[in-house]
Amino acid sequence: MCQLLGMNCNVPTDVTFSFTGFAQRGGKTDHHSDGWGIAFFEDKGLRHFVDHQAAVESPVAELIRRYPIKSKNVIAHIRKATQGVVSLQNCHPFVRELWGRYWVFAHNGDLKDFRPRLHSHFRPVGDTDSEHAFCWIMQELAKSHASVPSIPELTLTLKELAARISPHGTFNFLLSNGQALWAHATTSLYYLERRHPFGEAHLSDEDLKLDFSQETSEKDEVSVVVTSPLTRNEAWKAFGKGELVVFSEGRRLEV
Template sequence: MCELLGMSANVPTDICFSFTGLIQRGGKTGPHKDGWGIAFYEGKGCRLFHDPNPSVDSKVAELLQKYPIKSNIVISHIRKANRGKVELKNTHPFARELWGSYWTFAHNGQLKGIKKEPLKEFRPVGTTDSEHAFCRLLSELKRKFKDRPKDERRLISEIEKLLSILGKKGVSNVLLSDSKYLYAFCSTKLAYITRHAPFGKARLIDADMTVDFRKHTGPKDIVTVLATQPLTKNETWHDLKAGEFQVWKEGRLFYQKP
């Protein structure tokens, strides 16, 4: 399987602390050593970094631990390959353009029979069932809506429906973004924590690292972090239920089902 990491914040925020914890699980404290990737949104722009090497040994990951890219939305993924070879083209998150926005998708799980489903405008580059599922999802959105719906609830409802369908094909934990929202779907395992004033200290589980958020945040900052498993040992994380769908905007929970 794989592990996911996501962030939604109301101010541009770096994810160096959480990312440092996650990448230890890519070959040191966890077996997810078959590549990794991360997407940073800056407005409608998106920076993407991928590496097929274990994240714990990656020079690119080492750079990103020290280079505090500030973003409102982040999606990251460390891979334990089950379908598709260990290659750069198979590293998540995957990215495509739809309605003039970059969409990114990271997935944890296996989807039975997904590759038999036809695709139209969007095609996978790699060989994973995850990328095929992403292309299928975007194809269905484009078929349903010629342009992005002005009523955001219609779009959110359709995404929830499509991710729920994926969830019935096997294990399917998903982080998805369109530069405006961070969408999350839990099939088996996903947790979140929302940090806001008064901020305190946090200690990583997988590395000897502590951060005092009071030194790095303002009184109005709101930052939500999602992960396959909690990354800190002294904070209370909240588990999503099986089948739960969430939409985050600027660090706040915008929509939830059920």
């Protein structure tokens, strides 16, 4: 199974601490060594890094661990190939442009017999079920709205679309357009909302701890979504099966 990591914040925040633990799962504490990727929004702009080397060995992952890129919306993925060969074009997250915004998508799971005809202009470049599903979502979003809708409107549309894909298999995914982070779970997905008062966090995958009270201001709010809890001493909440949650400005929105 692949591993997902998402972060949504109210102020640009670096993901160095979480990524350090997460990257260990790419070939060290877990066996997901078929590539990895990460995307950071900066306003509407995007930094997108993919590599088909294992995240623990990748010089690009080393850069991310050392260079604190600050972002309000981050999506990362470590790949264990189930469908599609190990190649750069099959590395998540995938990116497309719609309505003058970039959209970033990463998927964990396996979809069976989900290859709907893509009659619009979004086409997969690689050969994964995941990118095919993403292109279908983009196609359906483009048909459902004339321009970027509000976050609640988009959330309702995404709930409908996720419900149509979910019967085909395991569909844990993260999606962001730089305004919000959407997360959908079939099997394993957890989230955490960090806000004042901040405490100390201990990584599960590496012997490293960080006192967030030293790194943050009282107004900071950060939500983290991940396949399995990244820290040992914080209260991660499990997603329900088929649950789609949207995070904006660092907190879960009720839609």
